Amino acid sequence: MIQPDGIIFADNILYKGYVMSDYNKHKQRTAVRNLREYIKQVSENPNLETKILEVGDGLAVSRIKN
Numbered sequence: 001m002i003q004p005d006g007i008i009f010a011d012n013i014l015y016k017g018y019v020m021s022d023y024n025k026h027k028q029r030t031a032v033r034n035l036r037e038y039i040k041q042v043s044e045n046p047n048l049e050t051k052i053l054e055v056g057d058g059l060a061v062s063r064i065k066n
């Protein structure tokens with residue numbers, strides 16, 4: 001649905017640092033697991049160019065390649 005050179009922004013991608021740490025409270029496990037999976041998918045997708053910015057709770061910026 002996104003045109004070539006389209007941009008996807010995903011805010012709060014690092015979720016208070018929980019995504020990057022080993023310790024996660026039971027309450028946050030599902031959210032952290034899903035965010036890690038999202039980061040993996042956009043990082044490994046050959047049709048996307050993705051940058052993760054560690055500002056605030058994190059921002060993922062993905063560009064659709066031509």
